[in-house]
Amino acid sequence: MSQHSAGAAGHGHGHHEEHEDHGSLKAYVIGFIISIVLTVIPLLVVFQTSMNKTGVIITIITMAVIQLIVQLFFFMHIREGEGPKYNVMALIVGLFIVVVIVAGSVWIMSFNSVVQ
Amino acid sequence: MYASIKSFASSFFVTGDPLIYGADVSIALTSIAILFVLFYFKKWGWLWREWLTTVDHKKIGIMYLIASLLMLFRGGVDALLMRTQLALPNVHFLQADHYNEVFTTHGTIMILFMAMPMMFGLFNMVVPLQIGARDVAYPFLNSVSFWLFLFGAMLFNISFVIGGSPDAGWLSYPPLSELSGSSGVGENFYIWGIQISGIGSLATGINFIVTILKMRAPGMKFMKMPMFTWSVFSSSIIIIFAFPILTVTLALLFIDRYMGGHLFTMDGGGFPMMYINLIWMWGHPEVYIVVLPAFGIFSEIVATFSRKRIFGYKSMVFALMSISILSFFTWVHHFFTMGSGADVNVAFAIATMAIGIPTGAKVFNWLFTMFRGRIRLEQPMMWTLAFIPCFVVGGATGVMLAVAPADYQYHNSYFLIAHFHQVLIGGVVFGYLAGIYYWWPKLFGFKLNERLGKYAFWLWNIGFYVCFMPQYALGFMGMTRRVYTYGWDMGWGPLNLVSTIGAFLMGIGFVFQVWQILYSVKYGERDKTGDPWNARTLEWSIPSPPPMYNFAVVPVVDERDPFWEEKERRNFAPAEPVPVAKLEPIHMPRNSGIPFIFAACWFVAGFGFVFGWNWMAFTGLAGVGISLLVRSFTYDTDYYVPLEEVIETEKAAGRAV
């Protein structure tokens, strides 16, 4: 909807709703605590356990991804806001392409270890 | 003192080549002439108020268009220099190192400083009008983008006379582009020229995505958007995902050159192929960035000049969106010969061929739109018709190149050169030219002369095939790209001569177009109606050229091709009075000088980095930061156009108020 046309939809509210829009103290505290836990687990896994290397890597990357999701929900409030979630769609496609870039590069460039 | 100045000047300016002295003189004369005109007619204030500080998308679009035509001239001269050098065996018109510079700047300028700005010009000139908006989502950012592009392009172009041009190919592959292979400043110019304009391109991508998502006229649902707007949307999606990769890749190359890094060097554990992997992650999507808007232009033109709805609207949209995603999965086909292994090559070969499917669907849709239409052969339609066979051949040779094992034979040969020129000229340039002919009357209020345009059209088209068809054969005969000369014994002489003749025919075609523009400014057919082509979309419902605020009243849309449907309704019930809408003051953004100064500071910073003068580089960066802070503290950024002014403008354009 254009700023100039100011259609009827999505205009029936003032700033009242925005108070809920940006989460509550409780949400931030929960997010913070979960994030701390998700940071401590990888530290313990890397320094305190005798898991094999692949297992450790899978665990810590999983923890990082979970923390990403936690912060998206608890700190960055991706659920909130009015209208279609264009930001979330952009983010999903963007993250997908990041995975393509990183995994693709590793896959394509691994020829070097074979050739050398 | 004198001696030190002299030695500085001889390394700072490019010396020793008569061609470049000639260029020095012509640049100096042109600059003096421009300054003289500005002083003599006291146009400084006008230039600053109306153009340099403008945030109006139409004016920004026009500036993009002018800049891109200048760059087309520069890149075209490079092309003719190359073709002259290659016309006959053993020619020594250009030296080897000069030839390297010419093919490098030709490629870089044509893609980044010609095609991109011409595309952004069309985005700016058309999209807001087509979706019934009064400007883009972020007019200030739009102006920032333009000035970043222009200063980046200027930085790249001054390398011709100051410091020396880049000469490591249009994508600057390391290790050649590293300090070990190119110790001069040319590669630095390459990096910073593209980097600065690339930031602008990224911002434009964001700007148009949000414009299309948020600024559409009420009622214009996604599936009611014009095809050109869809193509801009899909192209902008690719821009926002591809350009950050380019930014990083060039920054990494610069870190190698400036800070002694070893990312892509031959020593220190560097890995040059990683650069090639990264640059093509941007580079392949880039060709879809420039070609998708051309597809959108053809879709508009085919529908208008066949007087039919576009055939298969939904499949067109689906094709655009699937191309924009698929384009990220094909980059390895540019370096199949790296030998990454059968599995990698097969995967990327299949992905590459898969792109042919949605593209083919689009070609059939254009053909079916024309089928049983009432076709008018005006200039935009002629370019569209010329595009279809040209692009089909270019696409077919593309699929040939996509066959990974066969690519080992074609790689870096003239076959490849012919292929990508066929899709880039036949697809992109023909498309943009068609778009310029189509929307010119809307932006300037007059049509471009038909007769001169037809000469230009035939010169371009005949010239194109004469130039590039022989190059396919030359590729099979073993001629590789970037050779600066060849012997009589190779047997490449006759075909190269033919090819050169074709290149000059296209050059003459361009001269005709310049003449056509100048002639039409004076004698062109004026457009009083606002709808010279009997077209279908919203931009034709307003006067040409459009008033500053575009739409006096924001239209409400309830179908595709809304303006066409409106005209049909009126024809059906002519007695019904045209509803007169109530006018109101209009909310518009204010002009600002910050974008110009901001981009100029980037130019200073870039120039400093090019020569390794840190004092200058960091002064420029400080200027960049200060400009941003000043903008952040500016709160008075928009205003209302008073009602009386709106009424007067509408009356002057002959509209009922």
Next chain:
Amino acid sequence: MQHAIDNGHSQHAAGSHDHGHHDQESMKVLGFWIFLVTDCLLFGTLFATYVVLKGHVDGGPTGKELFEIPGFVAETFILLTSSFTSGLAVLAMNKGKVNQLIGWLIVTAVLGASFVGLEINEFVNMVNEGAKISTSAFLTAFFTLVGTHGLHVSVGLIWMIGLMVQLKMRGITPVTRRKITVISLYWHFLDVVWIFLFTIVYLMGVM
């Protein structure tokens, strides 16, 4: 095609300036989100380079020899806490408390500055040990990736100070509200990027 005459337009003329602003400001937040996505791509490309070049140490020092565990663990928790406090700043803003908002921003900025300080300290130590950006491909990739993140944090600090001044001058308006929303998104984003630096560069480096 008809013309929008009544549909909310008269409302506009009636001087509901806030509505225009509200729409414009929310549009700017969307644009900033998309910018953050492009920044994701930027870091993604740097990560790709780092991961590919990680083993290219060219006989020089490896991550295992260089990374100091207390340093990067401290950086991690400092940045995480600053992300939390920038969220508290937004909460204060929503309650309309300017001074509390500025207070939390100051806490955030101080934490951010100590993060940057620790990182500079880490870099200086590495260079003193002979691990320079020009030592090997691995180290070039490392300094570039971590340095780019540090640069983002530093730019954010300057920006945050500018916004505090604006808050002092103008209080909480729709425009400053949007600006604070945007910088808090930026700050959270930088913490999210750091999680992956922490995991992929540091933890996997010392393994």
